[in-house]
Amino acid sequence: MTAAAEPALSPSAAAAPSARPLLAVNNIEVVYADVILVLRGLSLAVPQGQIVALLGANGAGKSTTLKAISGLLKTEDGAITRGEVLFDGQPVHGLEPEAIVRRGIFQVMEGRRIIADMTCLENLRLGAFTRRDRGQVPADIDMVYQYFPRLKERTGLAGYLSGGEQQMLAIGRALMAKPKLILMDEPSMGLSPFLVQEVFHIIRQLVSDLGVTILLVEQNARMALQVASYGYIMERGKVVLDGTAAALAQNEDVKEFYLGGGGGEDRKSFKNLKSYKRRKRWL
């Protein structure tokens, strides 16, 4: 499969978050094990039908943010101690993870996390666990196979799939739940640049075809800003910068810290390199 029919970059329908976003995270504070403060007053909004990227260095709290939204925080002894998470205007913080999945938020966890001792088909069927319209499931499995044709050829255990195929399976499994919002944690992890292209291409297609909304956490900032319409940049548990993806991609600081290069003309000379240290943190 090639990325031949690659459409132009996502339309800049982005703009600022609309009046009532699908997901609104308002000033949440997250504490692990009652003592470790990880998120300190984080807010973000994800409008319907768009891809929003959440970027930041390791340990900034990106994955924690996703787990706070999906409720999986509870499985790791974490809790939201302040603030609120509104989904479709309804508060979802404090609900059990399974209740949040039923509301329509599905998290694709970091590192794929497919069920290795089941087949692809069984993994996909599991994705539809919370669905009420069970008659529709076989048709949806076919739909997933259309997006990821190579999954159909794999009849063995999912544990023997390659990394890229596992990622595709993880995304396919998320689609089977028919969620309104998919939280994607590092879909590019451990994939070759070509596969990253392919996966992101499909993610963009999913958004335009199916109208799902995606909150995307990525280390690969360049790729993420290409597909996203809006972006947030986190540092030490807070959002420090946000804007349309195009604006962020042009921002000198973002270029310098996440995209490589950048820094303007004066960076060309070694004698100016001190500026790097001075501006390393925004805070």
Add this chain to the structure above:
Amino acid sequence: MDWTLFLQLMINGLIVGALYGVVAMCFVLIYKASQVVNFAQGEFVLIGAWVCWFFLTKYQIPFVWGFLLTLVFMVIFGILIQVVVLRPMIGEPVISVIMVTIGLSIVFQALMKWAFGVFAQPFPPIFERESVAVFGLEVRTVYLVSLLVSVGIMAGFAYFFKATRMGLAMRATAFDQQVAQSLGISIRSVFAMAWAISAAVSAVAGVVVGVVNGVSSALSFIGIKVFPAVILGGLDSIVGGVLGGIIIGLVENLAHFVDSQWLHWGNLIEVVPFWVLIVILMIKPYGLFGTRDIERV
């Protein structure tokens, strides 16, 4: 050499082994779903048999109804045990959980003696004919039915885990609880369900053995024999539990044959399964089908 005795013992072994296999499956089910080593599995068998006996003899209801009532009772019983006793133990050290199940086993053992006495009680006769002819061999009806029931349960388990939604959810929970939750599976209800199924199916085995031998506290011996079976099969493999059970059933009867023909040591049938247990632990600690994780990155 007495070939009739040999054949008889092998058939015995197969029938008893299939029952071990059924109880071993129940044990593995609980272990896989909720990571609890259930030392009270044998008492589930015992309780099932006593409860069914109670319905049949005290209320004189037909066997089918008594049996179904027993299943309902055991489902509720299994859920209650999980919710009341085991759920608060989630996250506690393994050794504490094991102590709790050993405690449960002792309590139920005593409770059954207190409630129903210490003497073996026969089941009222269930089948019209004592024995039927199969390929010219006279086979006791209960044995035949017992084998059919065991095979039926095994097929039921296979279908449940392969094809049903809840079966898949249980396997997912066994594989990775966090992922299961991210898929919208309530692991609490999976735990409760595992205990309910395990208790009910163990009760079926208990009723079958009770019909053959009468009900007494000795019935919980199955719970002990299950350990060699599951260790042989691999602690977390349902198929392994079944095969382990059948192998243990055959091996102990083979030992009985050898013992009665040549050795005359007596009671080898009781001991040999545990020799197998020790040897397996020494040479193949994962058993025949125990998991070693598939890893590919």
